Amino acid sequence: MTNAGRITLLDGGMGRELNRMGAPFRQPEWSALALLEGPDFVRRAHAAFIAAGAEVITTNSYAVVPYHIGEDRFRTRGQELADLAGRMARQAVAESGKKVLVAGSLPPLFGSYRPDLFKPAEAQALLKPLIAGLKPHVDLWLAETQSALAEAREVAIALKGDGKPLWFSFTLEDEHPDPARPALRSGESVVEAVALAKELGAATLLFNCSQPEVMGRAIDVAKAEAARLGLSIKIGCYANAFPPRSEDEEANGTLSDIRTDLDPKGYLAFARDWQTRGADIIGGCCGIGPEHIAAMNTALR
Template structure:
């Protein structure tokens, strides 16, 4: 098995665990604004753990989290700060092999394809792209709930030249339905693969969903990629949110973290994804440096 590319883990929950300023609605943007040194420390911890890619702390730089007025006034400046800090940590740690991924978030709220407005999406995306552009090695549009969200990103970055990774969040399911992986919009995994190939994306990933739904998504994505004869890396970085049918929406509360996903048990899931054909693995909310270290040691 080819050695996978290892991503970092979640930023927001790691900031909270470290004692950095953290709350809703600002989420991880609060530390970027008030305690940037804490953001740098989290980046450094993931590099030390063995991550080959760190992701800019730009996920919460959208009006839902920081407000319309602050977004209009500071979005580009804050995105630039997020990119500069990630790049500075790579330089300071001497980790020249580590790449910086520019996080492009869902623009109208996580897990909410129903709120997506195509006529306003480009306006919100533009300052993030402008602010990050001078600092990143690749683009990571993440926690996408629908192919329409991905298409806006791909259109804006057409001709940029840097790799584009598209990462979709999946509908969480109970054990009986875990093999029925689909996007939160209800679209099929195969629809996401088709869009990624059409847009020339370098990688298709699944993130910010529970580990239980990921393997089926990888299997289906690999099969559709191969059927289409395309070249597309497949990746996974799951979250550690609880498996509750009536869990609160991602944008409204700070969810608890599962106690059954310690590094060794998370690693068991990662091994399944790798056997299914994933070539990129890491973690999302609640998956920390100790999880990434376990993955890196296992893949060494």
């Protein structure tokens, strides 16, 4: 089922775009360094994605966690930096004059791609300042690059009673994928992710920060399971441009290579396939820039 004309476009990868723009950018702070040393770069990056056609932009709060900015800085400035990330996104929307939603990014709390590092007993203390800082500025919550169901469950606990739409986005196993059983990096299945989305009342289920080759099958399975459960939910994806990642490698642990075949034309070919499979929402993750969003804005509508 092709969703011609009904695709909602997300933005692309903020960290790589900031780096490309010449914003302050280094390890371990990653994209959070721009908030610390050059927040106007963040506003300008958002503006570029909006100009390209993004209808939802995501706050630059992905790296506002102890893993990137350190425990002491997070404790003293975490909420402040989350607030700044929200303000930069909201300012970019206001200046654009367009109807664009702001998604509050709630990232992996202990390192991306590593469900084995997740510490549920510590999750609420880390989510609290992120949510408090972002809440005045966002239209919806995006728990993104979640590697395991337990991560998403803790987000839902932290947001209980909030009232804003909750979007879950899971990162998929893409080193040795099983087409018959698409799975999260934890090994839990996409079918289980759909069941959790229903249980927790999520408005949208996405897949992100994985190779585009594994997204189509995940969309198929998610849509079929949602239909079986009688669940009305938006489903989509935003892939990265990385080569395969090993199971012991953390996202943003190093500055990874970007695939040369995933230029705007190459990425658009995947996006057309996702649209044909019935995806409601499409965007880009690491290595996908405004030029990719612009190509999809032209072609998918």
